[in-house]
Amino acid sequence: MARLVVLGAGVAGHTTATFAKKWLGNGHEVVVVTPNSLWNWIPSNIWVGVGGMSKEDVVFPLAPVYQKAGIDFRQAKAVSIHPEGKDGSDTPYVTVEYTGQNKEGQTEEITYDYLVNATGPKLNFDATPGLGNGEGGIGSNTVSVCTADHAVHASQELKQVFEKAKRGERQKILVGTGHGMCTCQGAAFEYIHNIHHEAEKAGVRDNVDIKWISNEAFLGDFGMGGMHMKVNGYVVSSRIFAESLYTERNIPWIIGAHVNKIEEGKAHYELLDGSTGEEEFDFAMLIPPFAGAGMKAYDKAGEDITSKIFNPGGFMFVDGDYAPKPYDEWKAADWPRTYQNRDYKNIFAAGIAFAPPHIISKPAKSPNGTPINPTPPRTGMPSGIIGKAVAHSIVDLIKNGSSAHLHEASMAEMGAACVASAGKGLTGGQAAAMTIYPVVPDFDKYPGTGRDTEYTFGEIGLAGHWIKHILHHLFIWKAKLKPGWTLIPE
Amino acid sequence: MIKEERNFADPQFETAMIPGRFQRTMRHCIVWQLIRMVFFSVRSIGIIMVNLKNEKELPST
Numbered sequence: 001m002a003r004l005v006v007l008g009a010g011v012a013g014h015t016t017a018t019f020a021k022k023w024l025g026n027g028h029e030v031v032v033v034t035p036n037s038l039w040n041w042i043p044s045n046i047w048v049g050v051g052g053m054s055k056e057d058v059v060f061p062l063a064p065v066y067q068k069a070g071i072d073f074r075q076a077k078a079v080s081i082h083p084e085g086k087d088g089s090d091t092p093y094v095t096v097e098y099t100g101q102n103k104e105g106q107t108e109e110i111t112y113d114y115l116v117n118a119t120g121p122k123l124n125f126d127a128t129p130g131l132g133n134g135e136g137g138i139g140s141n142t143v144s145v146c147t148a149d150h151a152v153h154a155s156q157e158l159k160q161v162f163e164k165a166k167r168g169e170r171q172k173i174l175v176g177t178g179h180g181m182c183t184c185q186g187a188a189f190e191y192i193h194n195i196h197h198e199a200e201k202a203g204v205r206d207n208v209d210i211k212w213i214s215n216e217a218f219l220g221d222f223g224m225g226g227m228h229m230k231v232n233g234y235v236v237s238s239r240i241f242a243e244s245l246y247t248e249r250n251i252p253w254i255i256g257a258h259v260n261k262i263e264e265g266k267a268h269y270e271l272l273d274g275s276t277g278e279e280e281f282d283f284a285m286l287i288p289p290f291a292g293a294g295m296k297a298y299d300k301a302g303e304d305i306t307s308k309i310f311n312p313g314g315f316m317f318v319d320g321d322y323a324p325k326p327y328d329e330w331k332a333a334d335w336p337r338t339y340q341n342r343d344y345k346n347i348f349a350a351g352i353a354f355a356p357p358h359i360i361s362k363p364a365k366s367p368n369g370t371p372i373n374p375t376p377p378r379t380g381m382p383s384g385i386i387g388k389a390v391a392h393s394i395v396d397l398i399k400n401g402s403s404a405h406l407h408e409a410s411m412a413e414m415g416a417a418c419v420a421s422a423g424k425g426l427t428g429g430q431a432a433a434m435t436i437y438p439v440v441p442d443f444d445k446y447p448g449t450g451r452d453t454e455y456t457f458g459e460i461g462l463a464g465h466w467i468k469h470i471l472h473h474l475f476i477w478k479a480k481l482k483p484g485w486t487l488i489p490e
Numbered sequence: 491m492i493k494e495e496r497n498f499a500d501p502q503f504e505t506a507m508i509p510g511r512f513q514r515t516m517r518h519c520i521v522w523q524l525i526r527m528v529f530f531s532v533r534s535i536g537i538i539m540v541n542l543k544n545e546k547e548l549p550s551t
């Protein structure tokens with residue numbers, strides 16, 4: 001009997017664990033280690049953050065689902081990986097620290113035959129002074145929608161802002177990224193447009209100034225170097241697409257910005273041209289930079305090998321080409337295909353946890369040497385597809401031995417559908433519905449745009465909102481392993 | 491004139507394009523949006539099919 005240990009139960013980890021268990025059956029063990037008792041459909045946190053959904057709408061308890069599936073659930077966080085075992089034993093293991101199940105604070109060693117790191121991002125608020133609380137959490141100057149609890153708090157604060165605006169007090173709202181090296185601009189994009197939509201609905205938009213600030217070199221970069229897509233029969237840049245939407249909604253932008261300090265009601269920033277500025281706000285939602293989960297790794301002798309397994313940001317090295325090279329030499333082939341750790345073949349990483357070979361957007365620095373560019377997004381669909389491919393590979397390795405074939409899911413050969421909400425409402429809602437192929441541009445194959453414009457398309461309208469709403473229910477259905485869950489694509 | 495045209499007064503917005511009355515109506519026209527939903531679903535299925543086609547297996551190392 002083999003044991004697969006999956007660290008993290010987000011989009012990637014939950015997909016890996018549930019498919020692996022389904023394919024392996026009861027002959028093998030699947031253990032999931034994750035610090036939260038609840039599963040969260042993160043994309044819908046946007047609607048929680050504007051009061052359009054409750055926390056209960058976007059989370060559910062993991063324990064009963066894993067019990068039904070026969071998965072061993074440990075509510076704990078992984079602290080360290082020991083891929084060579086320890087003195088007296090060659091069996092690899094992870095050290096975990098419990099956060100629930102009445103074992104809070106207790107540590108345990110869990111041995112594994114195969115390990116999947118799907119620990120997603122650590123929200124690194126403290127990277128920007130004043131964005132964090134100095135203890136790893138969010139500070140009191142801004143709000144976030146990255147977790148369901150953050151989003152609940154954001155919605156309460158937003159409500160107060162709208163109430164003040166109703167009373168005639170002019171309010172300033174700032175939304176975007178809180179550091180020069182952030183990713184996840186898409187979530188901030190959704191949030192700012194949902195705020196606009198709710199402000200219109202509440203009749204306070206004329207009393208609320210809404211402004212965007214981000215580290216993108218141009219609006220619509222989204223950490224993917226932007227994209228050219230078919231819109232109404234034209235091939236247009238996402239820059240025009242995004243700028244047009246912001247223009248229509250009267251949302252000015254500050255772009256190429258590294259937010260370097262937050263004070264109560266004020267964000268300080270440096271721009272790509274080296275100039276500095278500050279922006280006042282009554283309410284700000286700034287996405288923090290992402291880091292890896294911060295696990296350590298040790299060899300058999302107990303020597304620290306963290307830098308062998310993880311990059312400096314804490315993301316796990318897999319089978320990508322990590323040799324440093326200039327932007328002009330970046331290739332689609334640099335991107336990992338199997339997500340197998342380059343040193344330990346029984347370790348894989350899925351979703352945000354794997355180390356990208358480089359960023360996707362063009363790298364940029366201010367004259368002061370400050371890097372200001374988005375880091376690569378790994379959105380829900382790629383995270384799920386990678387999680388499933390990794391499950392497939394491990395199941396084959398377990399069933400067929402080490403000569404089994406590994407499954408590939410390169411982001412440079414993968415398409416994704418993405419729906420960005422621009423306002424919630426059965427008849428009044430809107431969303432930008434996009435498909436993109438491939439996620440990572442391949443300029444050798446598609447000179448000019450890097451992507452296949454037959455498959456890269458975008459449109460904004462009510463249909464997008466309906467799709468986003470249907471996907472909310474479909475993905476929660478799938479995550480709860482309800483009948484037919486395997487038929488719902490990642 | 492639609493009220494959003496006033497936004498062009500801000501020089502930052504100068505080079506963008508905004509939908510006119512017809513396009514805005516279509517964005518919320520239930521029948522048209524149902525058609526677009528089917529269209530987008532078909533496109534997404536296309537992407538899923540491409541992903542499946544690209545799914546490969548490699549000998550493990």
Ligand SMILES: Cc1cc2nc3c(=O)[nH]c(=O)nc-3n(C[C@H](O)[C@H](O)[C@H](O)COP(=O)(O)OP(=O)(O)OC[C@H]3O[C@@H](n4cnc5c(N)ncnc54)[C@H](O)[C@@H]3O)c2cc1C
Nearest residue numbers: 008009010011012043077078119120187351352378379380
């Ligand atoms: C507000 C917001 C909106 C978004 N909207 C969209 C969208 O509309 N569409 C889209 O495609 N993507 C969207 N995304 C991105 C999407 O949420 C991510 O791509 C996806 O969640 C990544 O999956 P993951 O499994 O890598 O990480 P996560 O889903 O974050 O999961 C990581 C898991 O690891 C656990 N973990 C953390 N540390 C440890 C540890 N030490 N040990 C064990 N477990 C640990 C966490 O508790 C969590 O369960 C959005 C993101 C945000 C923040």
